[in-house]
Amino acid sequence: MTLRIGVVGGGQLARMMIAPAVELGVDLRVLAEDEGMSAALAATAVGDYRDADVVLAFARDVDVITFDHEHVPQDVLTALVDAGVAVRPGPSALRHAQDKIVMRTRLAELGMPQPDWAAVSDAVQLQQFLDDHGGRAVVKTPRGGYDGKGVRVVSLATEADDWFAALAEDGHGGELLVEELVDFRRELAQQVARRPSGEVRTYPVVETVQRDGVCAEVIAPAPRAGERLTAVTAALGVAIAEGLGVEGMLAVELFETTDDRVLVNELAMRPHNSGHWSQDGAVTGQFEQHLRAVLDLPLGDTSPRAPWSAMVNILGGPTSGTLEDRFAAAMDDCPEVKIHTYGKAPRPGRKVGHVNATGDDLDDVVYRARAAASFFQD
Amino acid sequence: MTLRIGVVGGGQLARMMIAPAVELGVDLRVLAEDEGMSAALAATAVGDYRDADVVLAFARDVDVITFDHEHVPQDVLTALVDAGVAVRPGPSALRHAQDKIVMRTRLAELGMPQPDWAAVSDAVQLQQFLDDHGGRAVVKTPRGGYDGKGVRVVSLATEADDWFAALAEDGHGGELLVEELVDFRRELAQQVARRPSGEVRTYPVVETVQRDGVCAEVIAPAPRAGERLTAVTAALGVAIAEGLGVEGMLAVELFETTDDRVLVNELAMRPHNSGHWSQDGAVTGQFEQHLRAVLDLPLGDTSPRAPWSAMVNILGGPTSGTLEDRFAAAMDDCPEVKIHTYGKAPRPGRKVGHVNATGDDLDDVVYRARAAASFFQD
Incomplete structure (x- = not known):
């Protein structure tokens, strides 16, 4: 059927x-x-x-x-x-992607490495956390944030007064999440697929570059990711996928700290921007993998199809016309780059597409992906 | 826009x-x-x-x-x-893919290598051709044939009587095409993309394996295709695409003769079964390339993504149930093979899907593609 x-x-x-x-x-x-x-x-x-x-x-x-x-x-x-x-994923798994305090609590139970964090219900508690963590911290609304929204770096507890007021108003007596400001070297992401019958497959860990809180570029695999880092992030991804009962694709956003630790930043239980490279760079792209996983079909091979892949987002797009108006120039300059557009009208800051490049030379792959993406922006 | x-x-x-x-x-x-x-x-x-x-x-x-x-x-x-x-392609190009006598005539004008052929309007002329070519030949209806239909090997002119009768009846006074029976080592196919503004790109020449007149397997690139063969077939494909004014994808089906010549068998002016490997085996698949070509956009890179690709057709499909019923077994055994299905009900001999495999080892790639395809048949 x-x-x-x-x-x-x-x-x-x-x-x-x-x-x-x-x-x-x-x-x-x-x-x-x-x-x-x-x-x-x-x-x-x-x-x-x-x-x-x-x-x-x-x-x-x-x-x-x-x-x-x-x-x-x-x-x-x-x-x-x-x-x-x-x-799939089911409600009890999705809770952890819907509420960052629920996620932090559960990841702590699972013994996953995380930034220091606390759930705070008023400015006094927040100030206490700030005092304990060098006077600065990241405050997050537990629900509804994405692409940098609902995230604020504060050095005074009063900087979150509006969010506390909003929580008080919604009548649920909720809390804000506060996290230590992590001293990180770079951001990584680990993609994992898990199907209901238990099979799990991991993708190579990737490096993600954020600009203004939005994913701008991804390099797969993460450069200078040795065997140890690759094994650690894969094991971490599997532990979270299994511990949370994820069905489908899971993306684990990670910090690689300056003292060589890996800490969980965010989770997404679906195909994720940090996995778009796999459409052209892996034997089984994350979108096909998600379909297979939620249908409880055997998962596909996650091997890279080339030594290096780079994904560059098209953010905003051209200020006049459509992405398609730029096809000729981009395709002429970059015949080997794969263009993906989302059928959305260009608008400042909006993710309207991305390009993927693959190849043997890292610098060349990144250069070509950036070059192709640049044709779609002013 | x-x-x-x-x-x-x-x-x-x-x-x-x-x-x-x-x-x-x-x-x-x-x-x-x-x-x-x-x-x-x-x-x-x-x-x-x-x-x-x-x-x-x-x-x-x-x-x-x-x-x-x-x-x-x-x-x-x-x-x-x-x-x-x-x-795109336009009517004057498409004529050559619609009528095999028009094609043979034009290819002769272009000096393309072809089997000996003649347009015959009665059994006497056909018998003359047979007498001149060792007593056996291939008779083809010029129009409407595909996948072995409208093609018949004859040793007596009377074996085409029904086709002559049908031609007489349709009142157009048409002719049949008769071609020498080529002593070929194997069949090849050359894919070419051409856009209206003139840009042309060739794919690597592939080997095609036919069973009962239907394409069964394709190996890309054609094994043991040296530089000379690759250059000859590419040049031939470009000459035909340009000579016939093709816009979009062109497939040139070829015989490689036992005496090392290459002869044009058939043409198709569209994505073609012999190019399906490129969906997963080339940087730009033939379907994307066709879209780019007919939109007169710059063509994509046709380089292979792996040393070897194999395509195996799913012919007929299972005698009970659907292709999807076989997904679990095929995916479990072949997690790295790409499955393509056509949304058609299984029926004996019908092309209902294909699988593509890619890799470094030719034997392994062919083995895996065949193995995966076998799960979809009884």
Whole structure:
């Protein structure tokens, strides 16, 4: 029987599942937030993912539900499970990607290396943490943050007053997460795929370069990642995937500290920007792998297809016209680079596409990916 | 502006254009023969490609028309051109892929190496050709043949009587094509991409293995293809693409004779089964390349991504159930092989999918592709 996957959310991650779904012959159906979203081609429904009735109706005709993002509320997720729908990753795993305090608490239980952290419910507690950590720290709203949103470096507890006030207002008596400011050498990411029946596969650890809190570039594998680092991050990824019961793709964002430790920064339970290189750089790209994992099919080979891959995001795009207007120049200059666009109108800071380059020489691969991406920006 | 391509025909070739179209951000629209065709996901219209009104209406909202097959009649093609539609490849090029006598005549004018051939209008002429060529020859209907259909090896002119009778009946006073039976060592294929502004790129020559007149396997590049053979087939492909004014992908099917000549067997002006390996084995797959070519965008790098690639067709499929029922076994055994299915119900002899394998060792690559394909057949 044709396998049917329902994806909640119509963004670029759902869009990039379309290509492997077509090739495998998987019937991919998307519940999009609006008409004309990135994944519109596969959209079979448009509706509010916070409405259990909408999501339940969408789920009726598929074998498994998965996600373009982690924002589907727990009550909707549990309603799906109660109705007998296969939800992958499931609500109890997704909680850890939805609430950073839940994640920190669980990772601590699992003995995972993390920055020092605390859940603080008022400015007094926050100030105490600041005093204990050299007077500066990172404050995060536990829920809803992404791409640098909901993250603030503070040196005075009063700098989080607005967030405390908002928490008080929402009536849930919530807390903010505060984390030590990690002295890191660079950021890494570890991709892991896990299927319900237990099979796990890891991708090579990659280096991610963030600009203004947004992923700008990824190099795979992470340069100068020796056997030890590679083994440590893979083991860490597997431990988290298993410990949290992840089904599908997991991305573990990591700090490599100046004193050679690896600390968990963030988690994402879906294909992730730090894994886009794998579309062209690995035998099995993360989008195909996610489909296989949520269908509980055997996972694909995660080996790199070339010694080096580089991914460079197209952020914002050209100030006039569309990305396609720049195709001729980019393709002419970089015939070997793979261009991926998301069907989104250019807008400052918006992720509207990315390019992947692969090859034998690291500097050359990075140079070519940057060159190709530059054609899509002013 | 978003680039829009209209594909006439909803088969697997149109289907396999979807993945690169999504990634590039090209709006691919398909005029399908029926509901539920291979390329149904991108079908925006269903209708008869022999009806000029249907095709003209479909063409109204796209930038360029291209094809899943070569069967669109010349009068429909010229109606498109007359209406100002960009048609790639155009009617004057496509004629050579639609009529084998037109092809043979033009290739002769271009000085291309071919089997001895003649256009014969009755059994007397056919018998004369047989007498001149050792008593056996290949007779072909000039139009409408594919995958071994419309091709017959004869040793008596009367064996083509039914075809002569059919020609007489259709009132066009047509001829049959007769060709010498070539003593060949193996069959090869040369893929070439050409865009309207003139840029041409060749793929490495491949070896194709036919069974019962149908492509069964492809190895890329062709084993033991030295520099000379590679240069000869590439030059031949370019000469034909330029001589015939091809726009898009061209496949030149070739015989490598036992006395080391290369002769043109057939042409296809579209992505072709002999080029499917390039989806996973080349930097730019033939489907992406076709999109770039018909949009007159700079062509992509055609370099192989691995020393060897093998493509094995899934012919017929399992006698019970669907291809997807076999995914678990195939993926478990061959995690590194890429599976492509066409969304077609299994039926004896039908091409329902293919698998691609890549790697450093030829024997291993072929073995793995065959092994993976075998899981999809009884």
